[in-house]
Amino acid sequence: MHYAKMITIAAVAAALETAACNRPEPARETAREEPARADAAAAELQRKHNDEAAQLDKRVADLERRWTEMENRVVQKSLTPTAALRAEVKEDVNNVREAVAGLKTTTPDNWWERHERAMERTAEDIEADVRRFAKAQTTSAAAREPEVPANAAPFESRRDRFVTRLRARVDVMEAQLKNVRARDAQKTELEDTRARVNKLKDDVDRLRNASADDWWEISAKRVSEYIDRVEDSIRRLDDNKK
Numbered sequence: 001m002h003y004a005k006m007i008t009i010a011a012v013a014a015a016l017e018t019a020a021c022n023r024p025e026p027a028r029e030t031a032r033e034e035p036a037r038a039d040a041a042a043a044e045l046q047r048k049h050n051d052e053a054a055q056l057d058k059r060v061a062d063l064e065r066r067w068t069e070m071e072n073r074v075v076q077k078s079l080t081p082t083a084a085l086r087a088e089v090k091e092d093v094n095n096v097r098e099a100v101a102g103l104k105t106t107t108p109d110n111w112w113e114r115h116e117r118a119m120e121r122t123a124e125d126i127e128a129d130v131r132r133f134a135k136a137q138t139t140s141a142a143a144r145e146p147e148v149p150a151n152a153a154p155f156e157s158r159r160d161r162f163v164t165r166l167r168a169r170v171d172v173m174e175a176q177l178k179n180v181r182a183r184d185a186q187k188t189e190l191e192d193t194r195a196r197v198n199k200l201k202d203d204v205d206r207l208r209n210a211s212a213d214d215w216w217e218i219s220a221k222r223v224s225e226y227i228d229r230v231e232d233s234i235r236r237l238d239d240n241k242k
Contacts, residue, residue, distance in 0.1 A: 099223045103223050134177060
């Protein structure tokens with residue numbers, strides 16, 4: 001009896017020891033779970049980005065429909081928006097779809113270069129309109145390069161230089177439009193140009209505190225607000241009544 005009891009105790013102890021050996025160690029289990037969680041988070045983020053891009057696609061389709069309707073209205077009501085404004089809006093309608101397509105291929109590695117290029121192109125377009133109204137050559141104001149802390153990251157250095165340079169160009173455009181006046185259809189176009197200058201100024205100022213981690217939010221917001229601006233420009237095409 002005593003011998004059988006000892007055998008039973010030994011068997012139970014062996015079983016418990018085996019179960020303990022087979023139980024995954026917490027550290028190893030966590031190590032296996034972390035990549036899975038990271039993959040799930042990345043997939044969820046990509047799904048969110050895809051959904052936002054799809055919504056922008058829908059907005060562009062609606063914008064293109066509004067543009068067609070406005071073109072018909074201009075003809076039917078014999079409206080007379082300036083040729084420059086009409087051509088500019090038509091170009092924007094075409095470009096805005098390309099902007100959405102570009103957003104879909106934007107990554108943390110290429111976003112800042114694309115953002116800089118888009119804002120530079122916008123500044124150049126606005127400067128061309130300002131020159132027509134101000135009858136002056138738009139030149140960038142001399143801007144002192146900002147002092148960059150020794151420990152500043154490369155992104156922050158590039159961001160600060162870009163913001164300083166572009167803000168100086170905006171200041172010049174504002175000064176040259178300050179005393180410009182226009183009437184009728186020209187007034188509508190002038191107001192559109194001033195609105196674009198103000199929007200560019202806001203965009204530049206907002207970049208001062210931008211982080212590299214904000215890449216998607218900044219890129220998507222730029223495209224979304226581009227659509228907003230084109231929508232406003234389309235509405236203003238018939239705002240030229242005498």
